[in-house]
Amino acid sequence: SYELTQPPSMSVSPGQTASITCSGDKLGDKYASWYHQKPGQSPVLVIYQDTKRPSGIPERFSGSNSGNTATLTISGTQVLDEADYYCQAWDSSTGWVFGGGTKLTVL
Amino acid sequence: EVQLVESGGGLVQPGGSLRLSCAASGFTFSDYCMSWVRQAPGEGLEWVAYIKQDGSEKYYVDSVKGRFTISRDNAKNSLYLQMNSLTAGDTAVYYCARHGDKTEDYFDSWGQGNLVTVSS
Numbered sequence: 201s202y203e204l205t206q207p208p209s210m211s212v213s214p215g216q217t218a219s220i221t222c223s224g225d226k227l228g229d230k231y232a233s234w235y236h237q238k239p240g241q242s243p244v245l246v247i248y249q250d251t252k253r254p255s256g257i258p259e260r261f262s263g264s265n266s267g268n269t270a271t272l273t274i275s276g277t278q279v280l281d282e283a284d285y286y287c288q289a290w291d292s293s294t295g296w297v298f299g300g301g302t303k304l305t306v307l
Numbered sequence: 308e309v310q311l312v313e314s315g316g317g318l319v320q321p322g323g324s325l326r327l328s329c330a331a332s333g334f335t336f337s338d339y340c341m342s343w344v345r346q347a348p349g350e351g352l353e354w355v356a357y358i359k360q361d362g363s364e365k366y367y368v369d370s371v372k373g374r375f376t377i378s379r380d381n382a383k384n385s386l387y388l389q390m391n392s393l394t395a396g397d398t399a400v401y402y403c404a405r406h407g408d409k410t411e412d413y414f415d416s417w418g419q420g421n422l423v424t425v426s427s
Contacts, residue, residue: 295354
């Protein structure tokens with residue numbers, strides 16, 4: 201079955217850039233999406249199809265995907281960006297797959 | 308505004324059954340593929356089941372095949388998940404999720420979630 205791997209946690213200072221990685225076999229050949237989830241809330245789509253931002257998502261969120269790694273970049277990270285972040289891709293054998301999630305701490 | 312409202316969760320004994328519902332509004336429900344995604348307490352997200360716009364195609368994660376059934380009623384703008392032979396491993400918050408416009412590769416809207424607890 202297809203798997204996506206994320207670092208369990210990372211921290212960043214306010215105003216700095218956070219780069220969250222997601223790795224999977226030939227992930228660059230698939231579309232990657234990213235979601236954030238704050239405690240007690242539902243996930244929210246922040247990046248889809250590698251680089252696209254849904255309406256209402258700030259420009260500081262951007263994405264890339266190449267080779268075996270997709271990356272979510274948050275420029276000028278704000279305290280309100282503190283959340284769990286999940287990558288996701290679709291695999292023809294496994295279906296819709298999520299990474300294990302990365303807890304982003306902003307301090 | 309897109310709204311997805313789940314209901315039907317609760318406490319059930321191992322081996323029991325439960326039916327989740329998701330009421331959709333704010334968009335043309337019959338135009339979108341839908342899925343159920345779950346999240347065990349303190350854990351990550353896991354896709355559970357998918358259904359095409361007209362119900363003609365359905366897919367499941369291996370761990371629920373033969374036990375769970377996804378269905379929809381486009382006339383009632385509703386999505387369902389029938390869960391049978393429940394085990395403690397099925398304990399989770401279950402989210403109803405809409406796939407993207409004219410594409411299935413991501414989820415662009417999520418419900419508030421409904422907790423299912425399997426315990427004796």
